[in-house]
Amino acid sequence: MKNHSLLATLVLAFLSSWSFALPTRVVVRAKAKDAKFIGTGIGGAYVVIRHTLSGEILAKGTTTGASGNTELIMKLPHQRNARLTDDQTARFEVTLELQEPTFVSVEVTAPVSRKSAAITTSTQLWLIPGKDIDGDGLIVEIPGFILDILEPQTHQVIGGNTLINGKLKIRINLVMMCGCVINKGGIWDSTPIQVAALVKKDGKPLPPINLAFTGEDNLFEGFLSTKEKGNYEIQVYAFDTVTKNTGVDKINFVVQ
Template sequence: MTRAVLTAFLLFLSLTLFAETTRAVVRAHAKDAKFIGTGIGGAYVVIRNDLTGEILAKGLTTGASGNTELIMNTAIKRNDRLTDDQTAKFIGIVDIDEPVFVTIEVTAPVNRKNAAIKVSTQVWLIPGKHIEGDGIVLEVPGFILDVLAPQTHQVIPSASLKDNKVLIKANLVMMCGCAISKGGTWNSEDIEVKAIVKLEGKKLAEVPLHITDQTNVFEGTLDASAKGNYELQLYAYDRKTGNTGVDKVNFVIQ
């Protein structure tokens, strides 16, 4: 065994002997809602050494969104748990032999690219000193908003329209997938949903959308008497919480 190989082996052995396994629980909490878990595709977590950029742990949060009554309707005192064993989390497991300053980055909900938000925080990880319980909780603001109609690049014959009206339809949920309904825990009456419509690049109208009898589904109608290329940018806005969401489609009336 050469001197260089022996030195490398001894260095590796020393790091292995003195490193301690350290666990860090990370959770993504939808603002004004519950935790982001398996039901909505999870949040993607990366724990990175802030100095070197080395990724120490990565993976998805898995589990349930949590107890609605506890999270939304219960006054939480200091040291009270907001989560239980089933609540969505990612457990980062790292082997370190000295304190490491890390950046923890969460992208959520990872499967919804038009709605995914990236948030981060920084903490010291100390060998053998686990961060458990509720763990490190990162708040993820926003809504998941999907335009259902018109469809992307849908070509609509003007002759097929009744009274020149085009249905605008959208699905809106909280970032954890929690349902929005009239008078519900997440009340549609608190959320402004509106479509900004352009025709050939120029603003044509703003169309308010209202909740239907179907949970999460909002509808409105556009007066589209002119033919041409339309752009529809839909937004949702909650004045009380500051949550926002946007989706956009283009369609054609000919």
């Protein structure tokens, strides 16, 4: 009987140990495809951690911090298990109290302050009580570009005095999802990036217009002949022929 009592006590002690939650630190980072981490400078990435089965939100918040070390991330060879980040690199960090292994979904939307360009990416993993996901943490890749049409402006009414030799300038700003600069021959080189405007007049497509890099950081431009009055739509896309990153913006305007 004594042996049975001792065994029962040990079993109860083991089971009771699982009834207490253990603090579990989780670090999530958003990294732009072919670029650096998405942090405070570009508005951050919004992170939601959910219990996969119940849908309960266990944590949510925005990544904060710097975009990271350019030399380390973009130039040096990456060795297995070597850190890509440091204490200043942007992250969302939370400590969860877990009683048992928990299967979670992690959803990341970035850059959160640029709704027209934001991409949502998600992944899943098991969280084990007391086993921290720290260091580089969970890195979620965010593909794409942030593309903004600067000229013409949304719903701008354009008259003859706005035109240059009968043509309307189309000018856009293009940056990486982390806010990194695109220029000629730089780390993020403009050369392999194709930028074009798809134009419609009163709903009917016109020939596409190629936009060339201007020589100023992030800026591309081209010209549209606008002799005819009407309602116009411009959809500009960017496509990197090497990395396959893409970005799009669209506006409408009027020529009278």
